[in-house]
Amino acid sequence: MADVRSMCAIGLRGQLGLRGGLPWEGRKEPEFSADVARFFALTRGHVLLVGPATKSSIPAFAYADRTVVGIRSGDDPASVIAAFPDRVVYVGGGPAVWKSYAPLIQHWDITRLPYDGEADRWFDPAWLTAA
Template sequence: MADVRAICAIGQRGQIGLNGELPWEGNPGREFVADVERFYEVTRGHVMLAGPHTISTLPGFMQFDRTLCPVRSSDRPEEVLARFADRVVYVAGGPAVWEAYAGFIRHWDINRLPYDGPADRWFKPEWLVAAR
């Protein structure tokens, strides 16, 4: 079975999305830039699962140093993860993907950013204790 992990950044109140993007997208602040750089570094060399929209927003260079796997609601998580046995698999979101894969995630890497603005997508703490 794959070593399944999640990586995400959340705002001060659990914000994770706004209008299909990260609420802090493009913020040049040191903490925000460091978070993006760390995301690239941590996922390098591993498998990354995310919804098609999230995958489409990633920079092109990411396809060369990690395995990008877009997943859909019709995919069975057990079958997707079975394709990557003995690999580290990062579940990178969005919310529907975390909802489907939460019970398989053994490690959550969550970075809380100094963002406290609007959002239309929120991190759900119950994902942390979901069981399969």
């Protein structure tokens, strides 16, 4: 069975996204740079299941040392994950993806960043206890 995890960063009020990207995209402060580096370090060698917008934002270098799989809203989450037995599988891609996959996620790794600005996508704490 796969070890299913999710890793995300949220702003001070739970902000996740803005216009299809990260609300803090391009910020150079150490906390933001460290979060991106940590994401790529921890997902190295593992499977990364992502929605279309997230997949389009993954840099080319990341494909060399992780298995990146695009997922769609019509996919059955259990079937997608079953394709990767005995692997660590990270689920990413925003609210629609997390709402569908939350009942299967065994470990949430959430970083709170010092961002308190605009957003149009928000983290839902109910995902943490979905069954």
